[in-house]
Amino acid sequence: MRDHALKVRVRYGETDQMGVVYHANYLLYFEMGRTELLRAAGLPYAELEKKGVFLVVVEASCRYRAGARYDETLDVLTRVERIGKATASFAYEIRGADGRLCAEGRTELAAVDRSSRPLRLPEEVVRRLEA
Amino acid sequence: MRDHALKVRVRYGETDQMGVVYHANYLLYFEMGRTELLRAAGLPYAELEKKGVFLVVVEASCRYRAGARYDETLDVLTRVERIGKATASFAYEIRGADGRLCAEGRTELAAVDRSSRPLRLPEEVVRRLEA
Amino acid sequence: MRDHALKVRVRYGETDQMGVVYHANYLLYFEMGRTELLRAAGLPYAELEKKGVFLVVVEASCRYRAGARYDETLDVLTRVERIGKATASFAYEIRGADGRLCAEGRTELAAVDRSSRPLRLPEEVVRRLEA
């Protein structure tokens, strides 16, 4: 299964008054990791949408291990965990500049058309994610 | 010209590590104020969009006077400042629970259709905003 | 165990180009629900922080059932699910204006001090959440 590593710099506005990244913002980093994994797999998500294939998040979870700091360069490690007929799961690890685990999570995505009706994952998507 | 007062509670995720509301988030409060002014004027913005009238922000400005705090209930005061043929300006003041001025600003909005082509402001919109 | 119902109006900036609420934003609604449950329990979270008790999210999950729309008034139903010595779990349901289930999830929170060291949940917090 495919995996991908991305560096993301924490923005000021992503912190909260605890002085660390606000918990909901890790889902944005997950999405950035997934987007770049798809691009590296030859499947830029913007192109998928133009072809009428939307991958919507149907489930997301995250465990928070250590706070990520403003301006820290995070490693977002994304891998394809499972591919079904109409869904795909991705797993994520976010590590701080010193290698500590900040957060880990997973999302399940389902393929739908423009009207939110379920679709089978196109064969090309399956093949490229399994590579 | 019409005006409107709205109370908004500051969310945790809207603060940053300075311990006050992150500056970009005041534009969200401005939008909430404008939305409720429009609703009070009998012009719910979601209805305008359904009729094909989109009001897009073409200019925004904000002066920051004092930090707003987590969980503080802010007063968002919105008033229509000027109505033109295709544009309208709104002015805003955001005050803390103790009445201090936290921020003031203005936005200029332009009417466009679904394809972003300029539109005249519908007469009903003009009439209701002037009321 | 305590529960609480809150109404939240979807903001424009909380939608994405799919025309529904961006998935990470449901965690913000969860937090609003939790904050208001705590307030209703006589435990305004801002007061807890002033006393040196921080409740940090250590785990969050969400299942997405149906897209919530711009300007829709959502029902955020929050209930205390489990209270441990140093942690508490909350469960959430978010329902659209027509009652359809948009999202459901849970978060686990841990009590820590200002330096992020684990704390026992103060007895008063336990008592009020169980009420």
Add this chain to the structure above:
Amino acid sequence: MRDHALKVRVRYGETDQMGVVYHANYLLYFEMGRTELLRAAGLPYAELEKKGVFLVVVEASCRYRAGARYDETLDVLTRVERIGKATASFAYEIRGADGRLCAEGRTELAAVDRSSRPLRLPEEVVRRLEA
């Protein structure tokens, strides 16, 4: 006066249901541009804060020219516009992948200490921003 160019990829969650970047998010791109200009000038902002110098936004404005799209790689052009005794202004242009002007704006920042009391801009900051 110093200037700096940065590339920023638009995230999905930064769009709204109009299908373009939500207007408040341009302020985040401005901040990213400013942060990288400071770093390139040898003044990483996180270091300034550690030394007790906070640069807070006291005024921001933006004109919106054309919508930026999901996944587009934007050019964020930042330049120091004016440096005073206790304040500095930055000007920004955001251009799409095809060079079109999406937004332009400016922010004024004031130096304050940890308690939000006004400070003179440290000489080193002035010298490096003028370079």
